[in-house]
Amino acid sequence: MSAQIIDGKAIAKAIREKTKAAAARLRRAPALAVVMVGENPASAVYVRNKVRACNEVGITSIEHRLPQDCTDERLLEVIKALNEDATVDGILVQLPLPEHMHAGLILETIDPNKDVDGFHIYNTGKLVTTGGGFKPCTPAGIIELLKAIDYPIEGKHAVILGRSNIVGKPLAMLMLQENATVTMTHSHTPNLKHYTLDADILVAAIGRAKYVKADMVKPGAVVIDVGTNRDENGKLCGDVDTQAVQEVAGWITPVPGGVGPMTIAMLMHNTLISAQKRQNIF
Ligand SMILES: Nc1nc2c(c(=O)[nH]1)N[C@@H](CN(C=O)c1ccc(C(=O)N[C@@H](CCC(=O)O)C(=O)O)cc1)CN2
Numbered sequence: 040m041s042a043q044i045i046d047g048k049a050i051a052k053a054i055r056e057k058t059k060a061a062a063a064r065l066r067r068a069p070a071l072a073v074v075m076v077g078e079n080p081a082s083a084v085y086v087r088n089k090v091r092a093c094n095e096v097g098i099t100s101i102e103h104r105l106p107q108d109c110t111d112e113r114l115l116e117v118i119k120a121l122n123e124d125a126t127v128d129g130i131l132v133q134l135p136l137p138e139h140m141h142a143g144l145i146l147e148t149i150d151p152n153k154d155v156d157g158f159h160i161y162n163t164g165k166l167v168t169t170g171g172g173f174k175p176c177t178p179a180g181i182i183e184l185l186k187a188i189d190y191p192i193e194g195k196h197a198v199i200l201g202r203s204n205i206v207g208k209p210l211a212m213l214m215l216q217e218n219a220t221v222t223m224t225h226s227h228t229p230n231l232k233h234y235t236l237d238a239d240i241l242v243a244a245i246g247r248a249k250y251v252k253a254d255m256v257k258p259g260a261v262v263i264d265v266g267t268n269r270d271e272n273g274k275l276c277g278d279v280d281t282q283a284v285q286e287v288a289g290w291i292t293p294v295p296g297g298v299g300p301m302t303i304a305m306l307m308h309n310t311l312i313s314a315q316k317r318q319n320i321f
Pocket residue numbers: 084085131132133134135156176177205267275294295296297298299300301302303
């Protein structure tokens with residue numbers, strides 16, 4: 040058996056096209072402020088791709104670059120000014136921040152109504168209770184991938200490897216909203232294979248190159264790879280040993296071209312939603 044590849048690039052493109060059409064119907068183009076501190080090379084690539092996506096879909100991007108030795112206070116000043124700027128619909132601070140900074144404090148200063156990354160505790164609270172706030176982009180993108188292949192999530196066992204605030208924890212909430220049975224696993228979970236082998240949907244978000252092997256996967260499972268690592272030859276790879284696992288899985292996301300492009304497409308979608316709300320479209 041060979042797994043079907045979930046083409047995140049194509050699915051993301053379709054979302055961007057829909058976003059572009061809806062953005063064009065607004066009185067004013069949506070505007071996204073992208074704040075980056077320091078020179079993390081991977082972050083620089085993601086920021087560049089976000090700005091490029093904005094240009095493509097008709098979202099105005101406003102870039103703020105701050106030096107590596109930036110203080111919390113300086114970044115808070117920038118965020119507060121963006122909060123008060125009525126022409127700004129979305130604000131994101133690219134993560135990770137330099138180690139001396141306090142990401143929790145920074146993220147909680149962003150106006151929750153402009154928090155298009157969905158990282159503010161207000162939106163986190165909405166995620167675990169009523170829904171309706173901004174959903175973090177990577178987990179929201181994973182749900183969209185499953186919907187795009189018409190995979191019925193309800194009643195399925197979703198096993199998530201990794202409990203980060205950006206992916207694992209919010210994804211568990213979104214899977215619950217879709218009526219999946221959810222198991223969270225992490226670096227302290229003994230006998231991981233016991234859980235992974237029972238997964239209908241297996242999501243790898245642990246940041247370890249090619250960690251998920253074929254003997255950890257139930258035949259026919261959907262395997263979602265959130266990893267962005269470099270292998271021994273410096274080549275981009277995910278958390279899943281794709282070559283081996285695709286012989287067992289029913290569906291699999293590639294790296295690159297799977298979850299990554301969805302993160303950026305969902306950011307465009309969230310920015311559009313923010314602009315629509317602020318222009319009273321709903
Ligand atoms: N403020 C935020 N910071 C971070 C987020 C986030 O959602 N908001 N997520 C990640 C990084 N990230 C977006 O910022 C991100 C990661 C990967 C990709 C992507 O498209 N990856 C490509 C490969 C790109 C490459 O060549 O390196 C792929 O998988 O096809 C997009 C966005 C942490 N920080």
